[in-house]
Amino acid sequence: MVKSSPELATERPPETGDPDAGIRWTVAHAAAGSPWWRSHFERAHVDPKSISGVADLPRLPFTTKEDLRASYPLGWAAVPESSLVRLHASSGTTGKRTVCAYTAQDLADWREQFARSFVTAGVTSADRVQVMVGYGLWTAGAGFQAGAERVGALVIPTGPGNLDLQVEMLLDLGTTVICSTSSFALLLAETIEARGLTGSLALRVGVFGSERWGTRMRERIESLLGLESFDIYGLTELYGPGVGIECTEHEGIHYWSDYFVMEVVDPLSGECLPPGEEGEVVVTTLRKEGMPLIRYRTRDLSRLISEPCKCGSPFPRLARLTGRTDDMVKVKGVAIFPSQVETLLGRVEGVGSEYQLHFYRNGERGDALVVRVEAEDYPGLKDSLVYQLHEGLSVRPEVELLPLGSLPRTERKTQRVFEHRG
Ligand SMILES: [Zn+2]
Numbered sequence: 161m162v163k164s165s166p167e168l169a170t171e172r173p174p175e176t177g178d179p180d181a182g183i184r185w186t187v188a189h190a191a192a193g194s195p196w197w198r199s200h201f202e203r204a205h206v207d208p209k210s211i212s213g214v215a216d217l218p219r220l221p222f223t224t225k226e227d228l229r230a231s232y233p234l235g236w237a238a239v240p241e242s243s244l245v246r247l248h249a250s251s252g253t254t255g256k257r258t259v260c261a262y263t264a265q266d267l268a269d270w271r272e273q274f275a276r277s278f279v280t281a282g283v284t285s286a287d288r289v290q291v292m293v294g295y296g297l298w299t300a301g302a303g304f305q306a307g308a309e310r311v312g313a314l315v316i317p318t319g320p321g322n323l324d325l326q327v328e329m330l331l332d333l334g335t336t337v338i339c340s341t342s343s344f345a346l347l348l349a350e351t352i353e354a355r356g357l358t359g360s361l362a363l364r365v366g367v368f369g370s371e372r373w374g375t376r377m378r379e380r381i382e383s384l385l386g387l388e389s390f391d392i393y394g395l396t397e398l399y400g401p402g403v404g405i406e407c408t409e410h411e412g413i414h415y416w417s418d419y420f421v422m423e424v425v426d427p428l429s430g431e432c433l434p435p436g437e438e439g440e441v442v443v444t445t446l447r448k449e450g451m452p453l454i455r456y457r458t459r460d461l462s463r464l465i466s467e468p469c470k471c472g473s474p475f476p477r478l479a480r481l482t483g484r485t486d487d488m489v490k491v492k493g494v495a496i497f498p499s500q501v502e503t504l505l506g507r508v509e510g511v512g513s514e515y516q517l518h519f520y521r522n523g524e525r526g527d528a529l530v531v532r533v534e535a536e537d538y539p540g541l542k543d544s545l546v547y548q549l550h551e552g553l554s555v556r557p558e559v560e561l562l563p564l565g566s567l568p569r570t571e572r573k574t575q576r577v578f579e580h581r582g
Contacts, residue, residue, distance in 0.1 A: 177417075177418030177419075177446070179213070179421055180212065180214055181213075182421075182446025182447060183213050183214055183216070183217065183421070183444065183446065184211060184212060185446070186444065186445055186446060186447075186448070186452045186454060187201075187208045187211045187220070187454065188208055188209075189238050189449070189452060190238045190452050191208040192238070193237070193238030193239055193240075194235070194236065194237060194238045196231045196235040196236060197238060197454075200223065200227070204220070206219060206220060206221065214421060217421070217423060217444060218432055220444075220455050221455065222430060222442065222455045222456075222457050223453065223457070224456075224457050225397075225457070225459070228258045228397065229256050232256065232258070232259065233247075233259050234259070236451045236452075237261055237450055237451055238449065238450070238451065238452055239450055243263050243449070243450070244261045244262065244263060244450050245262060245263060245264050245267065246261070246262045246267060247259055247260070247261045248260050248262075248297060248298065248299040248302070248396055248400060249297045249298070249396065250299075250395075250396040250397070258396060258397060259396075260299070260396050260397055260399070260450075260451055261450045262399075262450045262451075263449040263450045265447075265449055266399070266448055266449055266450050267306070269399070269419060269448070270303060270306070270400060270402065271307060271310050272310070273399065273402050273403055273416045273419060274303050274304070274306060274307025274308075274310070274401070274402030275307045275308075275310035275311050276416060277307060277367075277392055277402045277403075277404070277405040278307050278310075278313070278337075278367070280390075280405050280406075280407050280473070281337075281365055281390040281392075281406070281407075281408075282365060282388075282408065283308065283311055283313055283337055283365060283367075284311065284312070284313070285311060285312030285313055286313075286336075287308075287311075287313040287314070287336045287337045288313065288316060288333055288334060288336050288337065288362075289304075289308040289313045289314065289315050289316065289335070289336075289337040289338075289339065290316040290318055290326070290329055290330065290333075290335040290337070290338045290339070291304045291305055291308070291316065291317045291318065291319070291339050292318055292319065292320055292326060292338055292339060292340040292344060292348075293319070293320055293339060293340055293341065294320050295319050298396075299394070299396050299399075299400030299401065300400065300401050301317065301319065302400075303394070303399070303400045303401050303402050304339045304367075304401070304402070305317055307402055308337075308339075313337070316329055316335060320340070320341075320344065320571060321344075321571050323348065326348060327351065327352065327355070327357070330361055330362075330363070331357070331360065331361070334362040335361075335362060335363060336362050336364050336365065337363070337364070337365045337366070337367065338365075338366050338367070338387070340366075340368060341368065341369070341571075341573060342368040342369075342371060342377060342378075342381065343371065343373075343569070343570050343571065343574045344571050345366055345368050345381045345385070345389075346377055346380065346381055346513065346569060347569045347570070347571060348385070349381045349384035349385045350565070350569065352384060352385060353384050358384055358386070359386070361385065361386060363385050363387040364388065365387055365388055365389075366381065366382070366385065366387045366388070366389040367389075367390050367392050367405070368381075368390070368392065369391065369392035369394060371573045371574070372480075372481050372482070372483060372498075372499060372502075373391075374502040374503070374505075374506055374513065375506045376505075376506055376511065376513040377513035377514075379513075380512075380513050390406045390410075391405070391406045391413060391480055392404070392405045392406075393405065393413050393415065393478070393481070395458055397451075397456060397458075398420060398443050398445065398453055398456070398458075399448070403415060403416055403419070404416065404478060407471040407473055408471060409469055409471050411465075411469065411470070411477070412469070412477035412478060412479050412480065413477060413478045413480060414469065414473050414475040414476070414477055415475060415476065415477070415478055416475060417475055418446070419445065419446055419447055419448075420443050420444060420445045420446055420448075420453070421444045421446065422441060422442070422443055422476075422478060423441075423442040423443075423444075424437065424439040424441055424442070424462065424463055424464050425439050425440050425442050425457075426439050427439060427440040427461075427485045433463075435463070435466035436463055436464070438461060438462065438463045438479075439461065440457055440458065440459065440460065440461060440485055441458045441460045441461070441462050441478065442455050442456060442458065443455075443456050443458060444456070459484045459486055460481050460485075461481060461482045461483045461484060461485060461497070461499075462478050462479050462480070462482060463478070463479045464476070464477070464478060464479075465477040465478065465479055481499075482497065482499040482500075483497040483498060483499040487499075487577070489517070489519060489577060489579070491519055491527045491529045491555050492526055492527050492555055494553065494554050494555050496517075496529070496555065498517060498576050498577055500553060501515065501517060501531060501549065501553070502515070503552075504548050504549055504552040504553070505533060507548065508535075508545055508548060510535050510536040510541055511533060511534070511535045512533070512534030512535055512536075512565075513534070514533075514567040514569075514574075515531060515532065515567070515576065516531075516532045516533075516567060516575075516576055516577075516578060517529060517530075517531055517532075517576060517577050517578065518530040518531075518532065518578045518580060519577075519579050519580060519581055520580045521581040521582070527581065528557075528558065529553075529555055529557040529558070530557065530558045530559075530560060531545070531549060531557045531558070531559050531560070532560045532562055532567070533545070533559065533560070533561060533562065534561075534562050534563065534564045534565065534566060534567055535561050535562070535564070536564060537561050542561055545561075546558075546559050
């Protein structure tokens with residue numbers, strides 16, 4: 161075990177994972193260590209000493225990505241800079257980068273969580289894990305590598321892209337586990353198929369994350385690569401990836417409730433929602449020293465699952481993400497999430513994994529939504545799709561059918577929403 165960092169303003173919380181003790185410690189630690197946090201509590205008229213546990217969470221103010229950016233780069237840090245040992249930053253897809261700085265203990269905690277994620281996906285010390293995600297400033301590579309090494313697996317850190325190198329390593333080293341974005345996994349799977357290599361791989365597990373992916377895409381990746389896939393969850397602000405993952409039941413994501421608490425709130429009113437109701441995921445850390453999070457709004461949309469999992473894990477579950485609060489697009493006054501379209505498309509026979517949504521301004525007829533989708537065309541398919549989408553979205557789209565494999569495949573996150581309304 162790594163020892164606690166020496167210059168902390170407050171003691172470490174007990175290691176028992178008692179969430180009330182963790183909340184008390186986190187609030188006191190943030191207030192003691194950071195003027196930014198002190199003024200954040202003052203603005204909300206909350207006395208940090210009055211917080212006694214999880215039940216008091218609704219009294220605490222939310223924090224947002226904008227708050228994090230306003231205190232850029234290290235205003236959120238609750239320890240002296242000399243206690244910080246590493247920094248990562250988000251990919252900045254929706255604006256300026258946000259940074260996450262870690263103490264040595266934070267990195268050890270992250271490694272434990274990531275190792276637990278690999279174990280949940282059935283990875284063991286006998287596995288060869290090819291890490292095909294970015295290294296460096298981005299959190300992913302470092303996290304996957306540390307977690308897999310903690311499990312005792314052999315790590316092959318190929319990094320992202322470079323299909324020829326990836327295929328060479330898969331074949332030469334008999335890689336059994338791959339870690340990547342789902343977009344890259346699809347690209348790799350189709351490359352393997354095109355080169356006639358399906359069946360000559362030793363793969364058995366795929367750990368995919370950083371974007372939402374549909375059932376069709378998942379089935380295609382699994383069948384072409386011959387593996388079982390696991391959806392991994394994470395965000396840079398909360399350690400990084402590896403803070404939760406699916407188990408072999410594939411009914412939601414187990415998250416590590418001894419390190420953080422999750423709430424789901426109404427994205428508009430901010431009110432807490434009961435388990436089963438969909439809203440925005442909000443996280444509060446219980447042990448994070450460098451940059452604690454208190455009621456941080458993740459912008460991820462999901463719901464808490466209160467029933468125990470069939471796998472017997474003691475850890476609670478979050479449903480697979482349905483999207484992000486900032487994915488919402490309005491057409492003819494109706495709010496649409498790409499995930500809704502994906503779900504509806506997935507119900508129709510013959511539809512492929514790839515689709516695009518195009519939004520146009522269409523003169524006197526108002527806005528228009530054009531859904532371009534890969535499919536094996538057959539009589540009545542287009543009408544059936546228009547009907548299903550109209551029923552499900554309350555907006556009648558135009559549907560364009562495209563041959564399978566014709567939409568672009570990318571190595572990073574795939575763009576599916578195209579706004580042409582200026
Ligand atoms: Zn489970």
